[in-house]
Amino acid sequence: MAISRRVVLHFDKDIVGQSIVCRLAKDMDLEFNIIRAYVTPEEEGLLVMELSGAASNYEEGMRYLSQMGVVVQSLNQDVVRDEVKCTHCGACVNICPAKAFTVDMASRKIDFAGDKCVACGLCIKACPARAMEARF
């Protein structure tokens, strides 16, 4: 059975330099389509991608990633903003790799575009008012 899943891969800074994703294609015959990538040397890397292939290969791929120390997060989680808690400061704006936060130039409020959000969760801890929450 062929499946297709969207996942977020978190790479610890120690493994950012290794070629991991290409093995999913070579060894497990999985097709990957990178939706977003956020990789800086010496820092945690983040890849949002769609993986397609046989279900058994997909399972094997997931096992391989976890052996390599990659944290896999399914994209069925949503990050939402608590509108009461948000103070519209701006601490999130340049933290979001997907640029889901923008400053409305007229009101100076922070707009959150849920459709751009890749649910990576970087904003959750970077928000001093703790207004961003992960929902599963």
Added chain:
Amino acid sequence: MLKSIQEINEKIRRGQAVVITAEEVIQAVAEKGVKKVAREVDVVTTGTFGSMCSSGAYINVGHSKPRIKFGGGVAYLNGVPTYAGFAAVDLFIGSNALPDNDPRNKIHPGEFNYGGGHVIEDMVSGKDIKLVARAYGTDCYPRKKLETYINIKDLNEAVLFNPRNAYQNYNVAVNTSSKTIYTYMGVLRPNMGNVSFSSAGQLSPLLKDPYYQTIGIGTRIFLGGGIGYVAWNGTQHNPNVKRGDNGVPVESAGTLAVIGDLKQMNSRWLRGMSWYGYGCSLAVGIGIPIPILSEEILSHAAVKDEDLYGTIIDYSSNYPNREPGTLGQVSYAQLKSGEIEIQGKKVPTASLSSYSRAIEIAGILKEWIQKGEFELTEAVAPLPGVDSGVSFKPLKERPIGEDYTNDGYF
């Protein structure tokens, strides 16, 4: 002098005072000029809402039966340690205080989910707070242990008292190192990946009264959604910094110590903050009215973001090591555009204080004054000015040597 504070107050009582915000005054002056606006406008309102770490509150919880004396013992509010070194049942809680068992930065960056700032927010929201105290017991205060819920409505006094707020200008932060750093200026990405700033710029109270001509000790202000007062100059008040041609400091300068009844404030304007990898704090809303007593005062109040500058500081080395050196100056208009250029590199910017909330505060204060609910005060004494000789001194360390280990403090 065009008018006195007394005359403005008479107009406020008659509902005739002309009040505009520190944003609106910019447009008004551009259209009509300083001379005309200075005569027409009585008050300009300012506002700022951001993390102000040097904040706290003191409370008096009332005497238990039998009596207990916290002084010399310890007391916790929702698990957060307070300062209990006053008499029997007075406590002070600081915004940065953390529970003893908080992991802090043991696993860096720490999360700092709950601290003193959050206790103040919960208290002002009317939530019950757990008070746990241990004391040594005396003949007149025999009790050694107290564990009880308290609520702000039952306290004798609950007073917000912030030793340093409303900084007149503030650093613009950047990280030139190759790794992410976690600071009170937010998460700073490596290789100048982002820039953060904090001042509200053209709405910020002390930027609109750069020589402290109207804001002084005793000035009545909007504080945390209620009414408060300037109690003193803030700690680290530093009037003698570099100023632009318009007289406005281009780096952190004056500060205010503010005080007010916590019972009439609300949590929209006092919010516990958790700075990733740094610690807890309290976001405070402050608004200060500037009486337009002269053309000079008006022209200061009408300075716009384009003419207000902040200084860019590297938080990966210069700031932590207290080394001099900057990466230049940048206007608040540039900062608010979303991008600035540093050493030829375009860097995205973001504010850490809420400008939209600052606008709201200036608007609320304007409304209070228009409705006659808020009258202006004459300062009881001025804040130390540029001629005061007051400066911001660094700590000169004098090593204690061997005695250090013998005291048993650490």
